[in-house]
Amino acid sequence: MPILVALPGTLCSPRVFDRLAAGVAGTVDVDAVDWMGGPGPWRIGDVADFVAARIEQRHGGPVLVAGHSTGGAIALALAAARPDLVSGLLLANTGAHMRGHGDVDRILGTIANGWGPRLHAAVLDRSFAEPVPAEVRDVLLAYAAGVPRAAALEVLRSQRDEDLTPLLPGITCPVTLLHGVHDRARTVADAETIAAGLPDCDLRTLHTGHTPVWEDAPATADAVRDLLARTG
Numbered sequence: 001m002p003i004l005v006a007l008p009g010t011l012c013s014p015r016v017f018d019r020l021a022a023g024v025a026g027t028v029d030v031d032a033v034d035w036m037g038g039p040g041p042w043r044i045g046d047v048a049d050f051v052a053a054r055i056e057q058r059h060g061g062p063v064l065v066a067g068h069s070t071g072g073a074i075a076l077a078l079a080a081a082r083p084d085l086v087s088g089l090l091l092a093n094t095g096a097h098m099r100g101h102g103d104v105d106r107i108l109g110t111i112a113n114g115w116g117p118r119l120h121a122a123v124l125d126r127s128f129a130e131p132v133p134a135e136v137r138d139v140l141l142a143y144a145a146g147v148p149r150a151a152a153l154e155v156l157r158s159q160r161d162e163d164l165t166p167l168l169p170g171i172t173c174p175v176t177l178l179h180g181v182h183d184r185a186r187t188v189a190d191a192e193t194i195a196a197g198l199p200d201c202d203l204r205t206l207h208t209g210h211t212p213v214w215e216d217a218p219a220t221a222d223a224v225r226d227l228l229a230r231t232g
């Protein structure tokens, strides 16, 4: 069965892909990666290397790769560096750079000086257009509580300081780019910049916040099936 290796955003549990995994069950197997719980280092390129090693070891590659938020930047770096391991990309509410990003500098300041449950809850709550059920929120907050502060600091600094735009024309696999238009951190302009740089990109807007992979799992599952068809 085809594999979708799924990369969540900063401080975001791999469980955010549970609804998508259920939606594509029987068609695609989802391997959601806890990259923040990996050994580090956690710069975007380091995590892309970590994911490449996992794909080689577990799946033998190539696979579909999904990236949400920071996971999208990691997925882009991976596809650029290791096209042999990536047959197609599904990106969600991400960007090729962080210029104009809603709150990355504030989050970085709080990671450095105010790390803890309040920050975790603030990042979580603004990642969904509508409040998530309490039991889901508890699961996601429990994950964030176990993330090393160094991982969050390192990956977000790296993402803030890198511009992946020059890599885009070299990513020739099919890409589907989802963008939830009620995102409080990123605008559709971020998605349009990525789409303009990629040779083969299907951009779809959704009525979600920053996390369409959870907020509109049926539309995301449709996008996965359509992407799979485009990979031939």
Ligand SMILES: O=C(O)CC1=CCC(=O)O1
Binding pocket: 009, 010, 069, 070, 073, 093, 094, 095, 101, 104, 107, 123, 127, 156, 185, 186
């Ligand atoms: O939007 C992104 O790509 C990365 C991000 C930083 C904070 C957040 O929630 O997402």
